[in-house]
Amino acid sequence: MTDVAEPTVLDRLVRLLDLERVEEDIFRGVSPKHSPVRVFGGQVAGQALVAAGRTVPADRPVHSLHAYFIRGGDPAVPIVYQVDRIRDGRSFTTRRVVAVQHGKPIFSLSASFQLVESGVEHAEEMPVVPDPETLPTYSELMSPQLREKFGPWAQRPRPIDVRYVSEPAWRSRETGPRDARNQVWMRADGVLPDDPLTHVCVLAYASDMTLLDAVLARHGVYWGVDNVLGASLDHAMWFHRPFRADEWVLYDCASPSASGGRGLATGRFFSRDGRLIATVVQEGMLRVID
CATH class of the missing domain: 3.10.129.10 (Hotdog Thioesterase)
Structure with a gap:
């Protein structure tokens, strides 16, 4: 058998x-x-x-x-x-x-x-960042103290391999100030079917994972460290060029504004070879409880 x-x-x-x-x-x-x-x-x-x-x-x-x-x-x-x-x-x-x-x-x-269709072509350039292979895995970033603090959440297997270029929010208090920009490499942790719709939907899934971190970083408050309540309110994506979600993509995120208990974040996805493949905008409800 x-x-x-x-x-x-x-x-x-x-x-x-x-x-x-x-x-x-x-x-x-x-x-x-x-x-x-x-x-x-x-x-x-x-x-x-x-x-x-x-x-x-x-x-x-x-x-x-x-x-x-x-x-x-x-x-x-x-x-x-x-x-x-x-x-x-x-x-x-x-x-x-x-x-x-x-x-x-x-x-x-x-x-x-x-x-x-064909037409005019231009795109912003990808930021210069370290290669994903040179960056620690999520598990390697998680210290014993954080594993104990976050409990089952820290141990849960994840379908998306995330490598932080910017210092992740949940480690910032351990290692000092953090850049207000949030940059991560991402890819599906394995091989996906060739169906293009699957790759687009996996990227849509992953796009909600680290985007609002860029808002909190501007104010030095962090999920799981401070008393922050948050929820996604709306989400928009534009897909510019073909890609595979099981190959490395850079997610470059920033926050242009926060007000009224809401924060706005923008993200750009770049393929490993520097092509701008998607743009994301999201607003979230963010409340910091004193």
Whole structure:
């Protein structure tokens, strides 16, 4: 009898994004068995984009998405994704997706897809940063004291390999002041299927992981160290050029503004060879409790 290999944490993420089709334009997704109190925002964004993409011809890749986080998701309950086919044009296709739990919307997404076309080309240059192989892994950065402080969260396997160029927020008090810019290398921790939609959705998932750190860094307060309450409010992405999410990409994040209990962060994804592949903007609710 042949032994069946235990699925990796990346395998489980790919399965998480492989939604069940319940009916025409209705899909159902689930959360990982061991989830935090509410559904991770990157998960619901990635699943909603899968739902939209499953209703669009494969020759029209997504070029932008705009989303709102309406309510915290319950990880113990499946999420139903309802797709509205807004428009099918000659070059562009538009879809709207509403994620529903307990009969109420928790998330909404609009996405636009386009036939591949040629046109003018320019892009910002990638910042000069160390190669990812020269940087410590997440596990190597986690000191025994931090492992004890964060408990199961510190031990949880992660489908995305993250290498911090900037000092991570949760270590800054140990090692001194931190740059107000947040830069990390990322890649899926394994080999993904060749389906381009999978790679886009994995990048959407990963884009919610470190973005708001750039806001907190401007003020010297940090998740898990200070009494900070936060939640993603909205999220927008523009996909500029083809890429693979299982190859190293640089996520360069900064925060232009914070006010009214909200913080704005912008991010740029660059491929290893310096191509600007995606741009991200997110606003989050951020409350620092004295």
